[in-house]
Structures are given as C-alpha cells and as structure tokens.
Amino acid sequence: MLGGSFNPAHRAHRRISLHALAALGLDEVWWLVSPGNVLKPVEGMAALATRVAGARAAARRAPIRVSAIEAELGTRYTVDTLAALQRRYRDVRFVWLMGADNLAQFHRWRDWRTIARMMPIAVIARPGYDAAAVASPAMAWLRRWRRRLGQNWPGIGRLGARRDTPALYQLRFDPDPLSATAIRAADPDWHHRIPATAPRDMLTFRPVRAGSTASSRRRDRS
Numbered sequence: 001m002l003g004g005s006f007n008p009a010h011r012a013h014r015r016i017s018l019h020a021l022a023a024l025g026l027d028e029v030w031w032l033v034s035p036g037n038v039l040k041p042v043e044g045m046a047a048l049a050t051r052v053a054g055a056r057a058a059a060r061r062a063p064i065r066v067s068a069i070e071a072e073l074g075t076r077y078t079v080d081t082l083a084a085l086q087r088r089y090r091d092v093r094f095v096w097l098m099g100a101d102n103l104a105q106f107h108r109w110r111d112w113r114t115i116a117r118m119m120p121i122a123v124i125a126r127p128g129y130d131a132a133a134v135a136s137p138a139m140a141w142l143r144r145w146r147r148r149l150g151q152n153w154p155g156i157g158r159l160g161a162r163r164d165t166p167a168l169y170q171l172r173f174d175p176d177p178l179s180a181t182a183i184r185a186a187d188p189d190w191h192h193r194i195p196a197t198a199p200r201d202m203l204t205f206r207p208v209r210a211g212s213t214a215s216s217r218r219r220d221r222s
Contacts, residue, residue: 001085002097003032003078007046008190009055009066010183012176016124017064019173020097023149024122028063029097030203031055032081035071044184046191049208053199054191067203079111082118094119101129106138113166116142120167127177142168 002017009031017029033052036045046054048068055066075081086094096119098106103123106112115121121142123133133139145166183190198207 001030001032001082001094003034005045005180006031006033006051006055007044007180008051008183009058010178010180011058012178013055014058014062014064015176016099017097018062020122020124020171021063023171024095024169026095028065031059031064031066032070033066033068035068044188049198050191050194052201052208053194053197056199056202065202067201068208069201069203071208072204072206077110079109079115082115086118096121097124098122099124099126099129100133101126103138104129104132104136107136112138113141116145116166116168118165120165120169122169122171125170125172125175127175142166146170
C-alpha cells in the first residue's frame with residue numbers, strides 16, 4: 001500500500017510502485033488516495049474524485065489498484081485505516097510503502113510504532129530527503145529491525161505469513177525527480193483537464209463522487 005494525496009499522481013509514483021513490486025515480490029500495489037491532509041494546505045488540493053481519476057490514468061495497464069476507501073471508512077488516522085483494511089481483507093498480506101520524506105516525519109504520525117508492528121515497512125529513497133530520514137527519531141527506533149533483500153530473497157510477499165514485524169526494508173534505485181509540487185507549479189490548472197466523471201474505486205467498485213476535500217482532511221500523511 002502506498003498512501004498519499006496524489007495531487008496529482010504521476011510517473012514517479014508509478015515507477016516506485018513497480019520497483020517495489022519487483023524488489024519485494026508483491027502481487028500488486030494499492031494506491032490509497034487520501035481525502036485530505038492537515039500537513040498540506042487545502043489551497044491547491046484537487047477534489048478527491050479528480051485525484052482518483054488522475055491516479056487511475058497514471059496507473060493504467062499496471063498491477064496497481066487506485067482507491068479512495070479511506071473516505072468510505074471515515075478513518076482519521078493512518079493507524080486506524082490500516083487496522084480497518086486488515087480486518088476487511090483478512091487474506092491479504094500487506095506491506096506499507098513510504099518515501100524517505102515520510103520516514104523523516106513518521107514520528108509525528110499517531111501510533112507510528114503500532115503501524116510498524118502491524119506490517120513490514122519499505123522505505124523508498126527520495127532525492128533531498130535521505131539525510132533527514134536517517135537522522136529521524138523513527139529511524140533511530142526502526143534501524144534495529146532493518147532487513148536486507150539478498151540475491152535469492154523470496155520477497156516479502158511470500159514471507160508475510162511469518163508476521164515478522166517490525167521490519168524495515170530500504171529500497172534504493174535511480175529515482176525519478178518529478179514531484180507533484182513541480183507539476184502544480186508548472187501547470188496549476190492540471191485538474192481542469194481531468195474528465196468530470198465519478199471514477200470507480202478499484203477496491204470497493206463504487207463510484208467516487210466529486211466534491212471538496214476540506215471537511216475530511218487527514219491528520220498524519222503526506
């Protein structure tokens with residue numbers, strides 16, 4: 001699972017997802033499009049349905065499912081969202097994917113140690129954030145549970161039944177420097193070109209309705 005605002009989703013999201021899928025032996029990646037986030041300003045945040053539609057376009061023909069299930073669950077914090085998903089999808093073994101920028105502030109998330117105990121965490125290098133991630137309070141706690149992916153490693157996907165958590169995997173590869181911030185700066189009207197339809201959620205299979213995100217902003221995710 002890769003969570004975020006996806007405002008907008010872009011090729012770097014797709015690239016890190018496919019890299020994680022191959023490196024960790026996953027079956028697929030779920031993009032959890034957040035209803036909102038208090039760590040990011042409301043101004044410039046496109047409607048949830050628009051961001052889901054854009055994410056679906058970015059994920060086309062890849063083993064990636066795009067979902068706004070958090071809006072349906074009504075959960076406020078990531079720890080509650082993940083617990084709800086584990087209850088709903090009992091036969092699925094989850095891995096939490098995050099960029100190094102999120103690891104740098106992971107200690108600010110509610111019950112972040114609980115999240116680490118719920119499922120393995122894989123951190124993907126991101127230009128400009130690796131030093132802050134290494135020096136973060138969360139990394140100071142997590143580094144004792146670092147795991148390495150060896151040449152003959154069967155992949156997290158096949159080891160999920162062991163519940164070997166906490167577990168931290170650091171994935172390094174040539175990252176794409178593209179960012180949603182840069183896209184919005186260069187093209188602030190990007191969301192106007194997304195068709196004004198209700199895209200279908202790829203987990204619940206229900207349409208995601210258009211509307212503002214301001215009333216349901218998340219507390220702890222970038």
